[in-house]
Amino acid sequence: MKYGNYRDGFFLPNELFQLGLDYGELAVYSFLKRCENRKTHQCWPSIKTIGEAVGMSENTVRKYIRQLEERGLITTEPTEVITKSSGRRNGNLLFTLRPIGEVIDQHYDRQLAELELATERQRVAKLLRARESPT
Template sequence: MKRFFSLPNEIFSLGLSPGALALYSYLLYCEDRKTYQCYPSYASIGKSVCMSVNTVRKYVAELEGRGLIITEPTSVITRDGRKHNGTLRYTILPIRNAVDRYNQRRLRQLEETVERMRIRKKLEGNEEHPA
């Protein structure tokens, strides 16, 4: 049986950059379907999606900011007992939360735009009828 993964349709409604979309796809490819977690390094992600480590870091931040993933540092104990930093643990969050968050942000932006237009119209009306 071939290995495959699904990409939620809603991901295309979030206005992600192409790089963030590629990185999100790769994380879904890597994730454990039971825990929703994976542990790829920035270097291995970059190699797989043709990005530098700094670019991977930028897109990880974008995905975290959109509420699609959370990251947590891990540590590794070497054979001689020393503790070192490990890779990040990526947890893929439910897409519904990210969609709701995105829609709420867009609604706030729309409400602010409407309020600015209302104020502008009111001010223009006052200019036509000076006191």
């Protein structure tokens, strides 16, 4: 396989490893990446299919999907199918994998905001200690 030809495989961006994903998040994301349409960045495997592929229960897969959504790596949308008898029922989730550059920027913005908040808390705590201590 020539480098850059993903016909027989798929690409995981190096930046993904800067996000501190645990093994479950990485496994579910990797499977979604494997399934995604390279043009639309979407896929719709069932929770059961994902679980079977990565060796997890459906509930565990759902947990990791929520975590990936919270981290901004994916978005999900419910789908609906029409049965042969013209009834409607819930389909698989439609997964959209967000561009990794946007995810990394969002991750760093969150880290910066947390750092600024921690710095402000330390500043206020120092002021309160200075007021309380006798001179």
